[in-house]
Amino acid sequence: MPEGPEVETVRRGLLPVVGTKILEVKVADHKKYRPQRAEIEALEGTTITDITRRGKFMVFYFEGNSRKAALNHLGMTGVWYHYSDQVWNEFDVPFEEYPHWKVYFGLDDNTHLLFVNTRTFGRFEMFTPEEIEEHKSIRTLGPDILDDEFDxxxxxxxxxxxxxxxxxxxxxxxxxxxxxxxxxxxxxxxxxxxxxxxxxxxxxxxxxxxxxxxxxxxxxxxxxxxxxxxxxxxxxxxxxxxxxxxxxxFNAYDRAGDPCSVCTTPILKATQGDRSSFWCPSCQDNFVIS
DNA sequence: ACGAGATCCTGTCAGC
DNA sequence: TGCTGACAGGATCTCG
Missing domain, CATH: 1.10.8.50 (Helicase, Ruva Protein; domain 3)
Known part of the structure; x- marks a missing residue:
């Protein structure tokens, strides 16, 4: 679900944590996170120096004894929560008892950062900043729809x-x-x-x-x-x-059967490459499915 | 080298 | 009411 605009909205929401120091790290005991667990836990004591976005990926940068970077993808259901100490302490149960949390950072400005990833399609993987640039998912990205100078x-x-x-x-x-x-x-x-x-x-x-x-x-x-x-x-x-x-x-997405906002023809839905596609058969009639 | 299709995963909802 | 199965989908993997 999160596409470029959603990821960018999340990134902007997270910018207040840039410059804070990580006092505490917790990583959920989940098979997809276990291999990286020690590396993520090693972020304790480092400072978050930047958060950037590349397509639907976010990149977190850390500085401590060495420079580290985390490649983060929200997948379908990844959510970052950033809470003040006051709100955090109002939770009736410790966050570890909530389902699907994956990574927690306690920050030195008394705020709390929690990555919740229900369907575990998302990721949070540690690299060096150089490895991120060389990473296939980053290196091969096409022009970004949010780029002011879209190529x-x-x-x-x-x-x-x-x-x-x-x-x-x-x-x-x-x-x-x-x-x-x-x-x-x-x-x-x-x-x-x-x-x-x-x-x-x-x-x-x-x-x-x-x-x-x-x-x-x-x-x-x-x-x-x-x-x-x-x-x-x-x-x-x-x-x-x-x-x-x-x-x-929305004009088309999730509007199957609804009248087209331009010509009132009902919007159609069909599967395309295992994904749903929505379109107006009248306005978008340049190609007829045989 | 590239495309098609399967796979990962779990909450939600329709249908029985 | 409670169960079952379909569905949602981004990236990555395998296979042809």
Whole structure:
């Protein structure tokens, strides 16, 4: 669920912890976190020096005896909570007794940082800052939909640049972070709706103008979602526990059967590459499913 | 080298 | 009411 705008909202919410020192670390005893447990626990005594975002990844930087970095992904259900000491102490049970928490940091400004990851699709893995730059997930990222200087030429190139191999449907392309970063299933459907492009169109059947229009809509949707602080459909929450409001702005996503906001034709839903896709068969009729 | 499909995981909800 | 199964989906893995 968290896509680029949600991750960026979370990142901005977490910025107050930059500059704080970690006094206490706890890592849940979970099989996916066990291999990294000691390395995460070794963050005790270090200072959080920065938190950046790359696509849907966040990178936490730490300085102590050595420089460390954590590659963090929220997956579908990852949530960071940042609580004051007062709120923290109002909990009726210790946080260790709540389900699905994975990483806890007690900070020297008397605040508490907790990473909750219900379906464990998310990750928090330790590296050096140099290893992060070389990491395949970071190195191969395409242009970011939240980038003020979104590289449209590069986007067009990546949409089409798959050599002689078969070209993917545009709906699948938008979920490939090596083509475009920060777009997920929701903003895929929303940007294709605004660009009036059917999600099942093979990318190489789109004109250069259509691809440029799609790039424009991707960044437009991304920035709007950021202004609305993301879409809270199920699990996504901001660091204070509040919901985003972008879910009220959808034209297509999760609106199967509802009238299209432009032409009133009912919105359709179909599975595309194991993911749901929503579109208006009238406005986005440039390609007919055979 | 790349695409398709399976896999990970658990809360929620529809249907019986 | 209570159970079962489908569903949600980002990244990564395997297979062809």
């Amino acid at each position: 449209t030429d590069e986007f067009v190139k990546r949409m089409l640049g798959r050599g002689k191999s078969r070209i993917k449907e545009v709906g699948k392309c938008l979920l490939d972070y090596t083509i475009v970063a920060g777009c997920g299933n929701i903003y895929k459907s929303e940007s294709l709706f605004l660009a009036k492009i059917n999600p099942f169109t093979p990318a190489n059947q789109l004109s250069e103008n259509q691809l440029r229009e799609l790039a424009k809509r991707l960044t437009e949707v991304g920035k709007k979602a950021l202004r609305f602080q993301g879409s809270s459909l199920r699990d996504y929450r901001m660091v204070d526990g509040y919901s985003g409001l972008m879910q009220n702005e």
